[in-house]
Amino acid sequence: MSMLQVSVYRYNPETDSAPYMQEFQVDTQGRDLMVLNVLEIIKQQDSSMAYRRSCREGVCGSDGMNMNGTNGLACVTALSDVVKNDKLVLRPLPGLPVIRDLVVDMGIFYKQYERIQPYLQNDENPPAIERLQSPEERDKLDGLYECILCACCSTSCPSFWWNPDKFVGPAGLLQAYRFLADSRDTATRERLSELEDPFSVFRCRGIMNCVAVCPKGLNPTRAIGKIRELLLANAT
Amino acid sequence: MVTNITNLGRSGLSDWLIQRVSAVVLALYAVFMVGYLLFHPDLDYATWHGLFSQTWMRIFSLLAFVSLAAHAWIGLWTVVTDYIKPTGIRFIVQIAIIIAIFIFLVWGVQVLWGA
Numbered sequence: 001m002s003m004l005q006v007s008v009y010r011y012n013p014e015t016d017s018a019p020y021m022q023e024f025q026v027d028t029q030g031r032d033l034m035v036l037n038v039l040e041i042i043k044q045q046d047s048s049m050a051y052r053r054s055c056r057e058g059v060c061g062s063d064g065m066n067m068n069g070t071n072g073l074a075c076v077t078a079l080s081d082v083v084k085n086d087k088l089v090l091r092p093l094p095g096l097p098v099i100r101d102l103v104v105d106m107g108i109f110y111k112q113y114e115r116i117q118p119y120l121q122n123d124e125n126p127p128a129i130e131r132l133q134s135p136e137e138r139d140k141l142d143g144l145y146e147c148i149l150c151a152c153c154s155t156s157c158p159s160f161w162w163n164p165d166k167f168v169g170p171a172g173l174l175q176a177y178r179f180l181a182d183s184r185d186t187a188t189r190e191r192l193s194e195l196e197d198p199f200s201v202f203r204c205r206g207i208m209n210c211v212a213v214c215p216k217g218l219n220p221t222r223a224i225g226k227i228r229e230l231l232l233a234n235a236t
Numbered sequence: 237m238v239t240n241i242t243n244l245g246r247s248g249l250s251d252w253l254i255q256r257v258s259a260v261v262l263a264l265y266a267v268f269m270v271g272y273l274l275f276h277p278d279l280d281y282a283t284w285h286g287l288f289s290q291t292w293m294r295i296f297s298l299l300a301f302v303s304l305a306a307h308a309w310i311g312l313w314t315v316v317t318d319y320i321k322p323t324g325i326r327f328i329v330q331i332a333i334i335i336a337i338f339i340f341l342v343w344g345v346q347v348l349w350g351a
Contacts, residue, residue: 162318166238199238202248203314231249 002030004083006038008049009091012100019098021089022046028079035067035074038088039102050101058215061150065102066091071152071213093155095164108164109151109171116168116176116194121187137183144178144223146216147171153210153220159203166199170210170220173201177223180230192227192234201227242330244310255310258303265300294348301344305337 004026011019024042036056043049051074054060058076065074068082068089082088096104122131154160154169168176176195179185195201201224210220245251276283287293312333320326 159318194237196247196249197238198240198243198248198251198314198317200248202252228249228252232253235249 002028003086004028004038004079005087006042007087007089008042008101009098010049010101011098012048012050032078032080035065035072035077035079035082035088035090036063038079039063039074039090050103052103059148061148064093064150064152064155064215066094071156073150073152073215076215093151095155095161096151104155106151109149109154109169112154112164112168112172113149113175116172116179117187117191118175118179120179120182120185121190122184123186131184133183140181140183141178143218144174144181147174147178147218148216150215152213152215156209156213157204158207158209159205163199163203167203168195168200170204170224173204173227174218174220174223176201177227180227188230189234192231195227196231196235201231242327243313244306251310254306258307261299261303262307265296265303268296288348297348298345301341301348305341308337309334 006024006026007021008024009019010016010022024045026038026041028038034056036053039049039051039053043051051065052062053075054062056063056075058073061073063074064071067074067077068084068087070082071093072082074090079088090102092098092102092104096106096109099105149171151171153174154164154171157167157170159167160169176191180188180191185191204221204224206221206224208221211218211222214220240246243251245254272287273279288297313330316326316329316333320329
């Protein structure tokens, strides 16, 4: 019998004056469960427990949370990845306002995503069928388009914690580069001019927390470096 | 685009570039200084004075001081905008920093060409 000691951040603004940690005992029966499975067992013990989830296979990006100090998706994080000494601490993603328990308000995260205009812009006349790309041009989008906007990276970034209203954050910047690198997008100049201020891109200090936590194995720091190169090439 | 008027070069790109170029200058100056001190274990005042009375050394030193001033302002401006959120206090701290940097720079020029 293996009991897992789980400590979960609880806060219901309608009834609690302050957040607190609640302890749960979860019987894993020796299995290497995913953290989301543990939360489901906890939900059976206490149905007031609130968290987001949907696909439970790391595609939808709903259940981003902080597990034993590291951000990740609960559904694809095995207990063996994060648990030491049978103790698991679950907290909401850091730096965003808590709506309830593990549910955070992602408004400002989406606002930064919206700011980089995450859609293809092309002012040329559309061809008869479709805008073609060579395989090489298409290859440039690999490692960029796969982002699921779970916010694990941006909420692990101190620069985003201190300036979430000004610094776009790793998730937004990865998508900014995804459209800068797209051969079909013609708004490169306008996009770059929106990014050259001291905060939007340059508040990144390259500590690579984003790379360390990304559940999809993406590299926002490299994308930010590429944006800097484009800015530099455009301006020197 | 986030508007700012207190950072050094007005654009994040120029601040970033200045920060890196000044870092290279400071690295060269530091390596030179450490090397000089290692090669002169029995350094006396006359040798030290002789080094700094040469024009190239004064120019190299001035370049390092100007780089240090720019580097310090960009770095501390970033720290201040990260950690001090009330605008009034942040502005006062920024003024204090820029005055200190100005005094050190003028003092440095005085030392270089004064003796």
